[in-house]
Amino acid sequence: MDIPEELRRASEFHGHLCPGLAIGYRASRGAMERMGIARAYDEELICVVENDSCSVDAVQFFTGCTFGKGNLLFEDHGKQVFTFASRQRPGRAVRISLKAGAIPPPGEDVDPAERREKALNQLVSAPLEDLFYVDDIDFELPQRARIHASILCDNCGEPTMETRIVEKDGRRLCIPCSQGRSSASMRLKAPST
Ligand SMILES: [Zn+2]
Numbered sequence: 683m684d685i686p687e688e689l690r691r692a693s694e695f696h697g698h699l700c701p702g703l704a705i706g707y708r709a710s711r712g713a714m715e716r717m718g719i720a721r722a723y724d725e726e727l728i729c730v731v732e733n734d735s736c737s738v739d740a741v742q743f744f745t746g747c748t749f750g751k752g753n754l755l756f757e758d759h760g761k762q763v764f765t766f767a768s769r770q771r772p773g774r775a776v777r778i779s780l781k782a783g784a785i786p787p788p789g790e791d792v793d794p795a796e797r798r799e800k801a802l803n804q805l806v807s808a809p810l811e812d813l814f815y816v817d818d819i820d821f822e823l824p825q826r827a828r829i830h831a832s833i834l835c836d837n838c839g840e841p842t843m844e845t846r847i848v849e850k851d852g853r854r855l856c857i858p859c860s861q862g863r864s865s866a867s868m869r870l871k872a873p874s875t
């Protein structure tokens with residue numbers, strides 16, 4: 683199979699070569715081409731991903747939209763849908779959605795490894811429009827990530843972003859402590875009487 687060199691490099695980041703990675707690769711490259719982004723990646727680019735599967739690692743690798751930088755936004759919809767927007771093109775975005783039938787469905791009489799190989803081959807070689815719906819849409823850019831102060835959780839003492847603090851029975855708690863499931867509390871909690 684003819685795997686593009688850049689997809690091989692992405693698979694080193696991701697840990698393996700798989701159909702999901704190829705989905706994210708084609709979606710990312712397709713969007714960048716559509717938006718006229720030539721560089722490896724663009725700081726002004728934002729991507730909203732609607733799944734948290736293998737494909738998202740390709741999005742991070744190829745577009746520079748990363749969880750840590752805050753320009754990768756996750757909406758838990760369980761769909762292979764990717765919306766790319768740039769701060770230089772306000773109000774518009776490119777929405778890329780995997781088509782039904784783009785990859786062979788699992789079947790009882792199909793060997794999983796064979797199906798995977800076939801899917802990967804199809805995802806790497808098929809024209810973009812055979813794999814995805816690509817639409818230009820209206821899109822409102824989310825606010826840039828703000829820096830918030832940290833305050834100490836009254837239970838575990840760990841610094842916690844103020845917007846994530848929960849008030850409970852007059853105490854200010856981090857989310858896990860407020861739900862009684864902190865793994866830090868045993869270590870850091872002030873000794874009780
Ligand atoms: Zn994978």
Ligand SMILES: [Zn+2]
Nearest residue numbers: 835838856859
């Ligand atoms: Zn806590």
